[in-house]
Amino acid sequence: MTLKIENVTGGYFGNTVLKDVSFTVNDGELVGLIGLNGAGKSTTIQEIIGLLTPYQGQISLDDLTITKQAEAYRQKIGFIPEQPALYEELTLREHIEVTALAYDVAIDVAMARADKLLKTFRLSDKLDWFPANFSKGMKQKVMIICAFLTEPSLYIIDEPFLGLDPLAINDLIALMLDMKKSGAAILMSTHILSTAEKFCDKFIVLHEGQVIADGDLTALRAKFKLPDASLDEIYVALTAESWQAHG
Numbered sequence: 505m506t507l508k509i510e511n512v513t514g515g516y517f518g519n520t521v522l523k524d525v526s527f528t529v530n531d532g533e534l535v536g537l538i539g540l541n542g543a544g545k546s547t548t549i550q551e552i553i554g555l556l557t558p559y560q561g562q563i564s565l566d567d568l569t570i571t572k573q574a575e576a577y578r579q580k581i582g583f584i585p586e587q588p589a590l591y592e593e594l595t596l597r598e599h600i601e602v603t604a605l606a607y608d609v610a611i612d613v614a615m616a617r618a619d620k621l622l623k624t625f626r627l628s629d630k631l632d633w634f635p636a637n638f639s640k641g642m643k644q645k646v647m648i649i650c651a652f653l654t655e656p657s658l659y660i661i662d663e664p665f666l667g668l669d670p671l672a673i674n675d676l677i678a679l680m681l682d683m684k685k686s687g688a689a690i691l692m693s694t695h696i697l698s699t700a701e702k703f704c705d706k707f708i709v710l711h712e713g714q715v716i717a718d719g720d721l722t723a724l725r726a727k728f729k730l731p732d733a734s735l736d737e738i739y740v741a742l743t744a745e746s747w748q749a750h751g
């Protein structure tokens with residue numbers, strides 16, 4: 505399954521944020537979406553998951569688009585937002601059940617998948633707890649468990665490492681690598697460039713709503729003539745160059 509963003513221009517009520525954004529995420533690929541605060545990462549994600557509609561351009565998952573096949577398109581995507589959003593009146597078990605229903609996964613299959621994930625994230629004994637009793641990191645783990653138990657074709661993960669403890673970060677990375685190996689596509693926005701550098705197959709660098717670089721570390725180093733540079737160093741150089749170009 506390939507996520508294709510083609511010449512997308514979009515934003516909020518006439519406030520154009522994204523300008524002619526194009527990139528792809530292929531199956532078996534972990535792609536890092538990086539950029540400064542306000543660069544347009546969350547806006548890009550909102551366009552992909554259908555919370556915003558592009559003013560121009562196309563977003564497709566193979567032959568599916570959100571305008572033509574909304575339900576089938578949405579069911580292919582597992583989304584983990586930056587801020588956990590849970591139903592205050594539902595227990596953890598009920599969150600798993602509601603997710604299974606929304607994604608057409610049989611409850612017993614969902615519970616079996618969840619069982620493994622609950623063990624990984626040390627929440628097995630909290631199935632009857634309500635969100636009010638969870639810490640922020642625990643809420644984020646519930647979002648992760650619900651997204652992964654649907655085994656979607658495409659994972660969209662917004663800032664996954666904020667608020668998770670180091671053990672949970674390692675567990676999440678291991679899960680992402682497993683899903684990638686089994687053919688899923690993953691788009692992850694992050695500011696943690698050292699981790700992105702280690703695990704991502706390629707990077708989309710957004711700056712002021714535009715893609716200013718797209719490729720793996722070797723390609724970025726070659727393109728910007730920075731041999732041996734880290735992703736962090738390339739990123740600082742890229743954004744400085746881009747500001748000069750704009751100024």
Ligand SMILES: Nc1ncnc2c1ncn2[C@@H]1O[C@H](COP(=O)(O)OP(=O)(O)OP(=O)(O)O)[C@@H](O)[C@H]1O
Pocket residue numbers: 516519521539540541542543544545546547548
């Ligand atoms: N709900 C909104 N209404 C209007 N403008 C918005 C809204 N949300 C974001 N913006 C604007 O869109 C631009 C891009 O913001 P976005 O949240 O996509 O950036 P980001 O790259 O995700 O940043 P961060 O790293 O801080 O999360 C910013 O100029 C921001 O002011």
